[in-house]
Amino acid sequence: MILKKERLNDLLEALASKATVYVPRELDGQTRFAPFAKGSAVELGKAKTVFSPKETLFPQTETLYTYAQLGEDITLCETVNTTNQVLFGVRSCDTYSIERLDEVFLTRTFIDTLYLERRNNTLIVALGCTEPDRSCFCTSFGIDPAAGTGADIQLTDTGDGYFVEALTGRGTEALQAWSPFLTEGQKTAARELTFSLALDTSNVKDSLEQLFEHAYWNDLSMKCLGCGTCAFVCPTCHCFDMSQNNKGNTGYRFRTWDSCTFSDYSMMAGFHNPRPTKMRRLRNRFMHKLSFFSDRYGSSLCCGCGRCIELCPAGIDISRVIEDTSSLMGAGAEQQGSTAVKEVAS
Amino acid sequence: MIAISHDCSCETNPLIPQVCKVIAVTQETSDVKSFRVQTLDGRIPFSFVPGQLGMFGVVNHGECMFCVSMGGEDWIEFTVKKVGTVTERIHQLHPGAQVTVRGPYGNFWPADACKGRNMIFIAGGIGLPPVRTFLLHTLANRSDYGRIDLVYSASTKKDLVFKEQLFDLWPNEPNMHVHVSVYRASDDWDGPVEFTAPYLESLGLDITNTTAVLCGGPSLYRTCSKALANMGVSDNDILTTLEMRMKCGIGKCGRCNVGSKYICLDGPVFTQAEVNAMLKD
Numbered sequence: 001m002i003l004k005k006e007r008l009n010d011l012l013e014a015l016a017s018k019a020t021v022y023v024p025r026e027l028d029g030q031t032r033f034a035p036f037a038k039g040s041a042v043e044l045g046k047a048k049t050v051f052s053p054k055e056t057l058f059p060q061t062e063t064l065y066t067y068a069q070l071g072e073d074i075t076l077c078e079t080v081n082t083t084n085q086v087l088f089g090v091r092s093c094d095t096y097s098i099e100r101l102d103e104v105f106l107t108r109t110f111i112d113t114l115y116l117e118r119r120n121n122t123l124i125v126a127l128g129c130t131e132p133d134r135s136c137f138c139t140s141f142g143i144d145p146a147a148g149t150g151a152d153i154q155l156t157d158t159g160d161g162y163f164v165e166a167l168t169g170r171g172t173e174a175l176q177a178w179s180p181f182l183t184e185g186q187k188t189a190a191r192e193l194t195f196s197l198a199l200d201t202s203n204v205k206d207s208l209e210q211l212f213e214h215a216y217w218n219d220l221s222m223k224c225l226g227c228g229t230c231a232f233v234c235p236t237c238h239c240f241d242m243s244q245n246n247k248g249n250t251g252y253r254f255r256t257w258d259s260c261t262f263s264d265y266s267m268m269a270g271f272h273n274p275r276p277t278k279m280r281r282l283r284n285r286f287m288h289k290l291s292f293f294s295d296r297y298g299s300s301l302c303c304g305c306g307r308c309i310e311l312c313p314a315g316i317d318i319s320r321v322i323e324d325t326s327s328l329m330g331a332g333a334e335q336q337g338s339t340a341v342k343e344v345a346s
Numbered sequence: 347m348i349a350i351s352h353d354c355s356c357e358t359n360p361l362i363p364q365v366c367k368v369i370a371v372t373q374e375t376s377d378v379k380s381f382r383v384q385t386l387d388g389r390i391p392f393s394f395v396p397g398q399l400g401m402f403g404v405v406n407h408g409e410c411m412f413c414v415s416m417g418g419e420d421w422i423e424f425t426v427k428k429v430g431t432v433t434e435r436i437h438q439l440h441p442g443a444q445v446t447v448r449g450p451y452g453n454f455w456p457a458d459a460c461k462g463r464n465m466i467f468i469a470g471g472i473g474l475p476p477v478r479t480f481l482l483h484t485l486a487n488r489s490d491y492g493r494i495d496l497v498y499s500a501s502t503k504k505d506l507v508f509k510e511q512l513f514d515l516w517p518n519e520p521n522m523h524v525h526v527s528v529y530r531a532s533d534d535w536d537g538p539v540e541f542t543a544p545y546l547e548s549l550g551l552d553i554t555n556t557t558a559v560l561c562g563g564p565s566l567y568r569t570c571s572k573a574l575a576n577m578g579v580s581d582n583d584i585l586t587t588l589e590m591r592m593k594c595g596i597g598k599c600g601r602c603n604v605g606s607k608y609i610c611l612d613g614p615v616f617t618q619a620e621v622n623a624m625l626k627d
C-alpha cells in the first residue's frame with residue numbers, strides 16, 4: 001500500500017487524536033522528535049535528526065517515585081506511564097539503537113519497568129533513508145538504511161508517496177486505522193545509496209583491546225572538554241544518574257542522563273575516583289561503545305549515526321577513532337607494548 | 347520487540363525501595379556505625395547470601411550501596427563509615443527512623459566451593475563488614491571448613507570495628523585464630539604495630555588447601571595480594587570484593603563498570619585471577 005505524500009498530514013492528524021505522535025520537526029533551528037500538532041511542518045526529508053528519538057523512551061529527566069514524610073512515616077508513590085505514543089519516521093540507525101536500549105533495560109535479570117511501560121505503549125514507524133549525511137556510517141555496522149529492524153511499520157519513499165508495510169503483528173493491527181489514507185501501489189526498487197564514510201569495523205573490538213595502554217588515548221583526550229554532548233545526542237547512550245528533589249516534607253526521586261566523560265561520573269564517597277583522568281574517561285567511552293558492550297550483549301553500542309561527530313565541540317570523531325586504531329594495529333603498534341602513557345591530570 | 351524473561355524477584359520497579367525501619371544502632375568506632383533494619387511489619391527486608399549488596403538510604407538524602415554485614419531472622423545490618431553527605435545523614439539515624447532499602451544485588455562469596463578448605467580472611471579498616479557474613483557462615487557451618495585465620499588491621503585501636511567479636515568471641519571459636527595489628531601505636535594497644543601485608547607475611551601461615559578472602563582499600567588490596575602471592579597462594583584461591591560507584595544496582599545505569607564487567611551484577615565478588623583478566627581503568 002502507498003501513503004501519498006499529500007495525505008501524510010491527514011494521517012498524522014488522525015493518529016494524533018489517539019496517541020502522542022512524535023515526528024521529526026525543526027524547533028529553534030534543530031531537528032528533533034517532537035509531538036505532531038495540526039499544521040506542524042514534518043521534516044521527513046533530512047537524514048537524521050540532530051537529537052535522537054531516545055528521549056521518547058528514556059527521557060532526559062524522569063521521575064522514579066514521589067515521597068512524602070509525615071513525622072517519622074514515609075510513603076512512596078510509584079510513577080506509571082500510560083500514554084500511547086507513535087514514533088514516526090525513525091531511521092534505521094535509531095531503530096537499531098532502540099533495540100540496544102531494549103536489551104539494556106529489558107534483559108539481563110532486571111526489568112526496568114518505567115522503560116517497559118513506555119516501550120509497550122510505543123508504535124515505531126521506520127522510514128528508509130534516501131540521502132545519507134556526510135557523517136553517516138550505519139552501513140559500517142551492517143545496518144541496512146532501507147530496513148529498520150525492530151520497527152513495527154516500514155515506510156519506503158517512492159517519490160510522491162511512501163510504500164507502507166507492517167513488520168510486526170502490532171504494525172499490522174495499527175495499519176487498520178491507516179487504511180482510509182492509503183492507496184494501492186507497489187514498492188519501487190531501493191535506490192543505491194553512497195556513503196562517504198565506509199569503515200571496516202570487523203576488527204575494531206580486538207584493536208581497541210590491544211591498544212588499551214597506547215598513548216593514542218592520551219593524545220585524543222587532550223582535546224576533550226568533558227562536556228557530555230556526545231552522550232546526550234547519542235541514541236544508544238543509556239547511562240543515568242539518580243538524585244532527589246526535596247521540598248519540605250515531600251519530594252521526588254528522579255533519574256537523568258549522565259555521561260562517562262564527566263569528571264565526577266565515577267567519583268566515590270571520600271573523593272576516590274577510579275577514572276581520575278580525561279584519558280581514562282574518554283577511553284572508557286569508546287571501549288564501551290565498541291568493545292565492552294559487545295562482550296555483554298554481542299553487538300556494537302554505536303550505530304554509526306554520526307551525531308556526536310557533528311556536534312563534538314572538540315572535533316573528536318568516532319569514525320576516525322575506528323580508522324586510527326585500525327591503522328595503528330596495521331603498523332604493529334600493539335607490538336611496541338605499553339607506550340609509557342603520560343597521563344594528564346584533569 | 348524482545349521477549350522478556352522475568353527472572354528477578356521484584357514484580358514492580360526495581361529502582362523503588364521498600365520503606366523500612368531502623369531497629370538498632372551500634373557505634374563501632376568514632377566514624378563507623380552499624381544499622382539493623384527491618385520492614386515496617388517486622389520482616390527481613392530481603393533474604394541474601396553472604397557477599398551480596400543492598401541499597402540503603404534516607405528518603406530525602408539519597409541512597410548508597412553497602413555489602414550486607416550481618417543478617418538475622420527478621421533483620422539485616424549495614425555497617426556504614428561516615429565518608430560523604432549521605433553517610434553523614436545515615437549516621438544521624440536512631441532506632442525507629444524510617445529508611446529506604448532495596449536489594450539484594452550482585453553475586454556472593456562461593457561458600458560451597460570453599461567447603462573442606464582452610465580459610466584466611468584478610469581485611470583492613472572498613473573492609474571487615476563485607477567479609478564478616480562469610481566468616482560467620484563458616485563458623486555457623488564449622489565442620490565444613492578447616493582452620494580459620496582472620497588477619498585484620500586498622501589505623502589505630504579505636505578504628506577496629508566489631509571489637510567484641512574480634513577480642514571476646516572469635517578467639518574462642520574452635521580452630522580459629524585471630525590476628526590483629528594496627529598501623530599506629532597508642533598507649534592502650536600492646537599488640538603488633540604493622541601494616542597488614544608485612545604482618546600477614548610474618549605470620550607464617552600454612553597455605554595448603556587454603557582460600558584467602560581479601561577486602562580493604564586500594565593500597566591494602568594491592569599490597570596484600572602481593573603478600574599472598576609471595577606466600578604461594580594462587581590467584582584462583584584469592585577471593586575479593588570490588589568497590590565501584592553505584593547508582594542503580596541492576597546493571598542499567600552503566601556506572602559501575604570495570605572493563606566489560608558490571609560490579610553490581612557480575613560482582614562484587616571476584617577471584618584474583620578474574621581481576622587480573624579485567625582491563626583496568
Ligand code: SF4
Nearest residue numbers: 234302303305306308
Ligand atoms: S557514538 Fe556517535 S555515531 Fe555512534 S551511535 Fe552514538 S552518537 Fe551515533
Ligand code: SF4
Nearest residue numbers: 224225227228230312
Ligand atoms: S562531545 Fe567531544 S568534547 Fe564533549 S565530552 Fe564528548 S568527546 Fe569530549
Ligand code: FES
Nearest residue numbers: 595597599600610
Ligand atoms: S550500579 Fe548501575 S550498572 Fe551497576
